[in-house]
Amino acid sequence: MQYENPKIPEGINVTKVHPLKTFAILVSGLLVMLLVGAWLLGFGGGYLASKIPYSQEQRIADSYEGDAGLEQTELLRYLQALADKLSQQMNLEDGMDITIHYVDEGVDNAFATIGGHIFLYRGLLEKLPHENALAMLVAHEIAHVKHRDPIVSIGRGAAISVGMKLLLGDASPSLLGNAGLLTQMRFGRDMETKADQAGLVAVNTIYGGVTGALALFEILDGIEDNGLVKSPEFLSTHPASENRLDELREIANRNGWSMDNTPVPFPEFFNRSLLLR
């Protein structure tokens, strides 16, 4: 019989690539596509949201009215007056009203959200030494409102979550739920830096120096140090306070702003009101 059975070289029907290598290439390709997609969606959503008229933004934010107890205490009147003074200084657009809400919780936090609502927590206020530091904090949050950061942030978040919903088929049921508006507010680091600078300008104009303003960042730095885990700067949206402090000092130096002015103390009732509750 004339048939023979030669030995065929091994592996000729299989592409010689390590499966883990293929896996790494494909997965990283997919991740890059997802990240670029999310970035584009976020950018587009943020851009579109910045075109929403402020009056509409206020209408969306109406749900906050009253929820933080707009009971007119001496403390709240004082905080509101400070905010009004700062917002006048910061040339807010017509119709951009700032509403201060005081939250009686021991959290070291303060944030601005849509519709010009600024929430200040007792925990952070207790740590502030004088009015100048408080003014810097409020001015920083007003600057967020002025730059339309809250609505841009919501626009970004909404666009990304719609994208994820389309891609994954399901996501959280409420895209613009109240919880999302309040807690998922994330500002980019550039937003924070710009807000710092705008706030510093306002505080310097009103108080004739930046001493107290810089004190705020020293306090924030202390709060960070007390935290159990200190996240590295690239993970966090807020620039590390030491870096912020250096940057702001440099700005003050460049502009020749006074850094040894005497801070204005809090009015006599301030600490009492904090303790009272």
Added chain:
Amino acid sequence: MIFQILLILVLLILGYFVGSHLEKKHYQSIIKREEMLRDIPAVASKILPPGSENFNQVLVMGNVTISVDYFKRFLAALHNFFGGRVTSYESLLDRARREAILRMKEEAAVLKATLVLNIKYETASIYKGGGKAIGSVEVLAYGTAMIPKASIDAV
């Protein structure tokens, strides 16, 4: 969410290590058995060689179903997205074809055949039914075993 990601990761790692271990073992067995059955050529030709009147012809076949592990399936899904060679399935099909031929030859060897003619493959994928049921492939190899009449006489 985190639990789901962890589950997928564990399945991937498990699929990769178990799958590649089994594949390696299977290939070792295939190569060994191919060597043992080397003296029975399997030919696709339909034409009976001269002298075929001295042979009896019997249908022989070998059938195998091989399942795909989680890692390979994940990789194939990624390939589905990006296009290109589905490299993770190549070795799977290679193993299935060779195993089917081997089982066919083993049957032929039992019959004391010296040659298998007119061999053909049938393949079927077994994943229809459940949407996320694991995919597997079936390969059937069959051919005409040529058994020398002398060896039958001898029995």
